[in-house]
Amino acid sequence: MNSEFTIAxxxxxxxxxxxxxxASSELIAKNVCTNPARIRKIMSILRKNGFVKTKEGIGGGYILACDPNEVTLAEIHRSISxxxxxxxxxxxxxxxxxxxSANxxxxxxxxxTEAEMYFTKYLEQITIxxxxxxxxxxxxxxSQQ
Amino acid sequence: MNSEFTIAxxxxxxxxxxxxxxASSELIAKNVCTNPARIRKIMSILRKNGFVKTKEGIGGGYILACDPNEVTLAEIHRSISxxxxxxxxxxxxxxxxxxxSANxxxxxxxxxTEAEMYFTKYLEQITIxxxxxxxxxxxxxxSQQ
DNA sequence: CCTAACTGTACGAATTATTATTACAGTACT
DNA sequence: AGTACTGTAATAATAATTCGTACAGTTAGG
Incomplete structure (x- = not known):
């Protein structure tokens, strides 16, 4: 699995x-430790799914457009990966x-596929x-030491 | 995730x-669609965990050493990956x-880690x-068409 | 005791997936 | 008009996975 879910x-x-x-893509990228283009790509998906709002131009960037108590990691996972x-x-x-061999x-x-459902079910318990x-x-x- | 679990x-x-x-590593490899060396590497792990028995030399190969009704995919997953x-x-x-960023x-x-536990729990329901x-x-x- | 058919294991090459970089068009504020 | 952003694509760099080959060790059979 790639890290887009984690980054999201x-x-x-x-x-x-x-x-x-x-928050600009540059600021987020620094926090996450990756490059702005990757962030923009992921945020673009999150915008299309209504999790964030975007503003282009000067002073623009990203802002949360959902209730962090409502949105679960399952929804994020579904839209990203x-x-x-x-x-x-x-x-x-x-x-x-x-x-x-054939089957x-x-x-x-x-x-x-079924295992993924279990995984998703677990993610439903966790909100932003x-x-x-x-x-x-x-x-x-x-695990953090 | 790599495919060693699937192959096992x-x-x-x-x-x-x-x-x-x-069954020789060559026969298994053909069935799985990979090369004998990979099979031998994986079977070697399975042997160390008691799932199969090995015989070297002429007429040798691998044979099941456990009850397929007892062994779950969870145990296999644990020993492989x-x-x-x-x-x-x-x-x-x-x-x-x-x-x-820090945490x-x-x-x-x-x-x-916790998600992995859920995954394993699911695999416990499935036997060989x-x-x-x-x-x-x-x-x-x-999904097969 | 020699050969043939196996496993066990290691290492480097090939392939594929993931991530980073760069570029540039479009938008909005000043 | 210029500056600071996003959106998106294409390509390069890196890392993970898989393959192929090689060879030492084991066992059975002649």
Whole structure:
């Protein structure tokens, strides 16, 4: 899975952190540690899905256009990256006489699709505000050392 | 996520499909559609975890060493690939003064780790036999066209 | 005891996915 | 008109994944 989902969540949390303020792609990029063009691309998708509002021209940038308590990571994930659990490589060969080889691809596909649903279900429990709160608490409970 | 998990599941289902028979890495590789060396590497891990037995020399190969009704995909996943949900790229910079930038990495880490637990929980419901059954039914219900 | 058919493992090449960089057109404020 | 932005595309750089080959070690059979 690529990092666009992570970047989207980070950006939205950042915007929620500084409400009422426009943030430029450059500012967000610095915070996220990537380049402005990538941010603009991702924010463009988020705008099309109504999560942020955009302003072009001088003093422009991005601002949150949703309630951080309402929007869950599941919605973000859906709009940014779908079907990311499944690896790109495929097992088996549909042309093969052997049923195992011929059908494994479909079976694994089914399994990964359902797994993705479980993943999404989990993400539904987490809102942008949840992330922001954790970040503000300094993420005491886990992997950060 | 790479495809080693998929290949492991495929290989084990294949071995369950032809019990009592030794299958060479070449035969499995053909069925899976990859090269024998990759199969041997993966099977070597599966052997160390007790899922298969190995025989070197003439007439050797691999044979299932577990009950396909007992072994779940979760156990296979655990032995083959851990922490695969999380992307390699990391958001933010721990050195930054801004809390969002500094702590986002830890927070996302936590989220992906927990998501992985949900994923594993789902995989616990599926056994090698489940996969084999689906494959034998020709995977009627889903994405295969 | 020699050969043939295997596994175990390592390493470098090829391929593919991801990320970064650059460029430029369009928009809005001053 | 000029400056500071976004939107978008195309290409380059980097990193991950997969493949291919090689070779040492093992076992069975003659």
């Amino acid at each position: 969540v980070h950006s939205l949390a950042l915007l929620a952190h500084i409400p009422e303020h426009m 779908n079907g990311t659990l499944k690896p790109h490589w495929c097992s088996g060969d549909p042309q093969e006489a052997c049923q195992v 494994m691809h479909g079976v694994m596909d089914q399994i990964f 505000q949840t992330v922001l709160d954790k970040v503000r608490q300094g993420c005491q409970e886990s | 599941v495929h290989s084990l289902a294949l071995l369950a499909h032809i019990p009592e028979h030794m 851990n922490g695969t949900l999380k992307p390699h790229w990391c958001s933010g910079d721990p050195q930054e003064a801004c809390q969002v 986002m990495h830890g927070v996302m880490d936590q989220i992906f 036999q489940t996969v084999l059954d689906k494959v034998r039914q020709g995977c009627q219900e889903s």
